[in-house]
Amino acid sequence: MKCMEKDVYKSSQYNIFFEDKAGVTLLYNTFTTALIKLTKEKAEKIKITLKLNDLNELETDEYNLLINNGFIINNKINEIDQVKFRYYRGVFNSRDFRVTIVPTLNCNLNCPYCFERDKRDENITLKEYEEIYKFIDKQLFICQPNDFGISWYGGEPLLEVDTIENISNKIDIICKNNNIKRACDSIVTNGYLLDEDCAKRLFNCGIKKIQITLDGDRDAHNKQRILKNGEGTFDKILNSIIIAQRYFELVTVRFNTNKSNHEGIVRLLKNKSDIFNKNNIVISVGRLKNYLGGIVSKENDNDCLNGFELQNIQGYIDNYYKRVKTVNKMPIQIKHTNCGAESHKCFIIGPKLKIYKCAEALGYSDSVGFIVDGDFQPNEVFWQWFNYNIFNNNEKCMSCKYVPMCMGGCPSSRKRLGIPNNEICGYWEQWLNIKFNELINTLN
Template identity: 35%
Template sequence: MKPSKYNFIFEYEKNILIYNALSGGFAIIEPEVKKALSSEKDLEEFINKEKNKKIYKELKKGKFIVDFDELKYINFIYNSLKFEKKGLGLTIAPTMNCNFACEYCYELRKKVFMDKEVKNSIVDFVKQNINEINYLSVSWYGGEPLLDLKTIKELSKEFIKLCQSNNIKYTASIVTNGYLLNSKVAKELKNLEIKTVQITIDGPKKIHDKRRPLINGKGSFETIINNIKGAKEYFEHISIRINIDKTNEGKIIELLKYLKNEGLTEENCSPYLAFVDVSTEVCRDIEINCIDIKNRSEYMIERVKEAYEEGINIIKYPTPMYSQCGAVKPNSFVIDPEGYMYKCWHEVGIKALAIGNIKGNEKNKNFDRYLKWNTFNPLNYKECKNCKFLPLCMGGCPDKTLFKYNGIQEEGCTMYKYNLEEMLKMHLKAKLKKGFLPIPVK
């Protein structure tokens, strides 16, 4: 038995806390336990004392101590989740057209809508796989997917019918700018079993309307806010994504306070902070406004604390992410309006990066690229293999590692590398306020 290499021990308000990245376990410990976890010799002496048997069991349960090769364990869990064939994941962009002209977005706004041949090919593709899966997961994307609500309706009905007749679980979500998501549309989406929604708001009205205007230049903020209010009763959860860069970083708390006053930070609505990033070569000119990883980490700590003081909890508990990104799973695909298939939604619309086309026999046209995605494993990189934060990051964004950086770069690492202790302290503070405690190991 040995102490886990993924233990993080720190002090907070006279308590000794321990967090384990392998399990996500979080506990209060006594000084004697801290000493026991400092070496295998100290641990052995601690375990051999009869009075410590109960504590030993708790430490083992939380993987604070282990009797196995942790890297092999991570590799096993990662591959088990990656290569399981029980599910089929489809991200479908019915159109790349958009009604917005976001200043940081360079997605190709082609006024192409999915034709009958592509729709039929998608349905046929699901039929071909239906006997091999237990669940079908669909995410609607774009462009702005609600510009082609007709396709969403047609395909959703086909998917639901197929899943019901084959006893397959069906889940669906949508990423939308929210402008067309009025109560009538929300009700229709609910009837199509779309349960979760992601909508972006980039700041208070003045800033949002500058960053995310309609194509005609008019603002979109008020319509989106009103739509969320009217739509939230129809969905299990609405995530409000706030894109951050150097041009709006100072206005995020103002936005969060506004959302709270409008009742959009509780129940089934929750805002979360994201950072504008350079995902493709066509958007290199926005890089000057992007915030680097170290400053992102500091920014998150500051905003989390400020938001907490305003009664808004945007703290995300650091949990192991073994399943990683759908792009590296063999049974996960992104499909554009013309039927081109991709592994990552950053690539949608860039035909040279497609792995094939859903129509006919063109599904594995770019097999080498398909293999690069599906053989990605963070343990192939020594930087990840030797990193204490591996279970929280798993190599970061595969697109960056495989194609943007051609290897591991600091900018692709998790922010927890720089702010884990502070984020855990804030999480604990919020839990203590609600009367919850981390598991005591004493």
């Protein structure tokens, strides 16, 4: 007998079927993150039923399973509204108060692709730090986050270790006065200045996480990450990674990767597994974009990897060097926004009390406002950022099955390159393929 209730439901647009060679099928929903394993016969039946939207063909237990996990939904619901709700909940989460401090815009390296092209010899002054303390104190009182830690970025933050020590002590006091738990701090550095003494000092002032960048093996790295006199930095930075591994709880080695250097990276990980194969080292590959430095246009940056290729390299490293931990071991998870650049309580503070949205966009025109009398005063650029959210004029992302995982990729790239920004397309699709394959192997 036809069940009338089933007429008011439809298939979710975020369902993904994954079938392995032996016919085992997984059904996953990228919005709810529900995942079920199906036999070949059941998968065929459900696939056809969902495609034809003929839910009357389903047994009651099948129907309940699909509805309870969001594979079928009320047909009046526009799922994009749900994605939007989740996104804005992330954007306006006032308890998510985060601060990155850029103590200097100066850098000791001269990488040709550096997005901070207009490097300036500007530091945050002592007087400006007084304003920053006032700002953090006020925001901690208003936001009441669960805990609070600082991220250090640059320029090159290790040019300012004395300052980092002083500021950390002061932040300890501000947190204590506000009864907010002091979380550990983190730092992103090129690693060149990290010696034993420096690592000890950073660790002692509460920095427990460090990210150091390599651009491939010695040859590839020394072509890109050079000192101002043109000298390569590979050996020194590799030694810094060895030191960092002894001091910090988490060392992320970020490999800037493109079509020319990824084979060298794989060779390096293989030859130096005594360095990289440690429990507290995470390997992360990111896209090397030569076009950011203006030496080549985006169209002519033929070495740049697309999302699918980038994920393939990460997956290859994960798979080949099983004992090397990578960021890609993270479980399937729900995403609100892409990063702090989209959250209204995430602030990047630089010299002259300028506020930025993204640590990778610290140019003259990127500032989104200032700290004045301990308060954030946004300028017109701040409001412009919200024009680049993924829901504006973006048919491609709005009809994409992967949007709840991807959220349109890096917002800074969307702002710079326009919407939709295709750089990331394929990344999450391939991530799921890799995860599903691993999962099926575990289940078999």
